Amino acid sequence: MADKELFDQYEHALRTIATLAHDKTSDLVSRIDYDVMTPEQCAAALLAEYPEIVRTYGIAAADIAREYYQQERELAMLEDEYGSYDALPANPGAYEWAVEDVRKSAAAGVDMLPGEALRRIYQRADRTIAENARRDPAHPMWAIIPHPGACGWCLMVAANGWSYSSQRAANAQRHSNCRCSVAIDFNRDHPSLEGYDPDAYYDVYDQALQALGGDDGIFAQWDALSPDEQAKYRRSGRGVYDVFKMKVVTAKMDEITGHTH
Ligand SMILES: [Zn+2]
Ligand SMILES: [Zn+2]
Known part of the structure; x- marks a missing residue:
C-alpha cells in the first residue's frame, strides 16, 4: 500500500508550486496591454517572462516529485531485493514547452496561459515519476489520483487504475488547469492508496x-x-x-x- 501521508504531502506541495506558477502567469498576462501593443509585441512580452516561470517552478516540481519517489521507495524497503536507487529529476524541454504555450495562446486567447503554466508544472512532476519508474529495477506501479471534485474527464482517466506502463503516466492526458497527481506503489501485486478507488x-x-x-x-x-x-x-x-x-x-x-x- 502506498503511504497516504507521504502522497498527501507530495500532492499538497506540488499543488502549491503549480498554483504559484499559475498566479505568476496571471500577473504577467494582466500586465500586457492588448489595445496598445501589436501582436508581435505581446508575444515578445510573454516570451520574455513565461519560459522563466515554467522553468523555475518546473525545477521545483521535479525536485518534489524526485523526493516523493525516493521516500516512497525507502518506505518499501527494497534494498535487499533490488539494491539502492537514486531518483533523478526530469529535465524536459521546458523552453520548447513555453514557446509552444505562447504560440497556442496567441491563437486561442492569452487567458488560457495561466492554466497551461499549471499543466506544465504537473507534467514535469509526472515525467520525473515516469522516468524513475522506468529506470529503477523495482519498477513501481503508478496511478493518476483525481483531486476532490475532479471533472468527468479526469475521473475517466483515473478509472484506468494502477498501471505498469510509465509511458502513459508521462503522457497523461492533462487538460489545462488539471490538478490530479500521479501516485506510485512498489507493491506490484496489490497496489493501493487509501481513498483511491478506480x-x-x-x-x-x-x-x-x-x-x-x-x-x-x-x-x-x-x-x-x-x-x-x-x-x-x-x-x-x-x-x-x-x-x-x-x-x-x-x-x-x-x-x-x-x-x-
Ligand atoms: Zn479534470
Ligand atoms: Zn485532472
Whole structure:
C-alpha cells in the first residue's frame, strides 16, 4: 500500500508550486496591454517572462516529485531485493514547452496561459515519476489520483487504475488547469492508496453511459448532428465519433458528480 501521508504531502506541495506558477502567469498576462501593443509585441512580452516561470517552478516540481519517489521507495524497503536507487529529476524541454504555450495562446486567447503554466508544472512532476519508474529495477506501479471534485474527464482517466506502463503516466492526458497527481506503489501485486478507488470512478462512467442510452443512444445523438457540427469534433489521431462520445459521456459524468467548471 502506498503511504497516504507521504502522497498527501507530495500532492499538497506540488499543488502549491503549480498554483504559484499559475498566479505568476496571471500577473504577467494582466500586465500586457492588448489595445496598445501589436501582436508581435505581446508575444515578445510573454516570451520574455513565461519560459522563466515554467522553468523555475518546473525545477521545483521535479525536485518534489524526485523526493516523493525516493521516500516512497525507502518506505518499501527494497534494498535487499533490488539494491539502492537514486531518483533523478526530469529535465524536459521546458523552453520548447513555453514557446509552444505562447504560440497556442496567441491563437486561442492569452487567458488560457495561466492554466497551461499549471499543466506544465504537473507534467514535469509526472515525467520525473515516469522516468524513475522506468529506470529503477523495482519498477513501481503508478496511478493518476483525481483531486476532490475532479471533472468527468479526469475521473475517466483515473478509472484506468494502477498501471505498469510509465509511458502513459508521462503522457497523461492533462487538460489545462488539471490538478490530479500521479501516485506510485512498489507493491506490484496489490497496489493501493487509501481513498483511491478506480472502481468507483468506473461506476460513474458506467452510470453516465447508461443514462445516455448506451452506445446506441449516443450514436443516435451523433447521427442527428449536421456535418458542420460533426466536424467540430475532428482531432488529429483520434476517431471523430470517439471524440464526440468522450465529450458527451464526460459531460454526463460532470452532471452526476455535480462538477462545475
Ligand atoms: Zn479534470
Ligand atoms: Zn485532472
